[in-house]
Amino acid sequence: MTPEEKKNHYHKIRMERKKAQIDASIARADSEKGLLLVITGNGKGKSTSAFGMVARALGHGQKVGVCQFIKSRTDTGEEAFFKAQPNCEWHVLGDGFTWETQNRDQDIATSERGWAIASNMLQDPSYDLVVLDELTYLLSYDYLDKDLVLNTISERPGMQHVVVTGRSALDELRELADTVSEIKDEKHAYTSGIKAQKGIDF
């Protein structure tokens, strides 16, 4: 065999083995249920990843609800885009980050108003996917009652998927979750003087 033929030969053997392993794990995974996905960590792309799932779900004709708990700006590309889609309910429920308001009582009142809307979605089986964007901060700053939130999520309709995003997800939330992804930045444009840009950052 020439070196190139050899490379192809061993490639085929490795790939056959890999396929057998992957097929076996797919065969073992055979149940369906509504999932709780938590996307956390200090890196860029947590909300963005949730918005990708929104697109995916809408593409399958599913109904989606999105609650943005912290964000107050209403000029984002995601909001403009998804609000225009049928089957997508989008709520901007925040007053800005907690270091913008600097007022804990106000943050708590805002959080409770937002939670009332989220909680309705979590009791409505017509929503296939509910995104609770930046909910983690409302738990880590103790703005919402942790048990109330976790119980409402646990008791949601059986086939409803929920995605929670934000830094510092509580241990209890991670435990309840089916999938937990941690995003970390190895490198960020921000730190080399590049400002937040349309289409990428908002």
Place this chain on the structure above:
Amino acid sequence: MTPEEKKNHYHKIRMERKKAQIDASIARADSEKGLLLVITGNGKGKSTSAFGMVARALGHGQKVGVCQFIKSRTDTGEEAFFKAQPNCEWHVLGDGFTWETQNRDQDIATSERGWAIASNMLQDPSYDLVVLDELTYLLSYDYLDKDLVLNTISERPGMQHVVVTGRSALDELRELADTVSEIKDEKHAYTSGIKAQKGIDF
């Protein structure tokens, strides 16, 4: 002060300090340019995060091109959804994962056909955002010439953003990137017997 007033008082002080720090770093970040973002790691949500950026860019009226290099299935929610949007060019360019085809020559030919399309987008300033989904595998399996790919990305129009996704991003690609995010799974539904589900996984 009551304990509650105390909590609010110190909260305010901490948040004032935090706001000052954040405002200062935003003030320092003042330049705009097309970014190269690499989303890598073994966790779930790399492509999904790129699709969130697609939504965001479309929401700002930008033009987007997406090349999916590995995927061959054409029944995904993301494709159905984004193909129906104006301003979005979507190409599924793969034959399936390399362990599905088990044929290195075929993979190389497919990669080259796909790259021709991507490379046109990377030379066309009318695209504001180009997503090269799962491009990393074509580099780590040596299906495409690394220098050709990195040079084409480097020489793209100045304001064009590029997102590259996939596991095991090469060091040279990480170096070239403005932002590198690493996604890792802490926990995945897959491993507890839950199968891939519409709206979440495809």
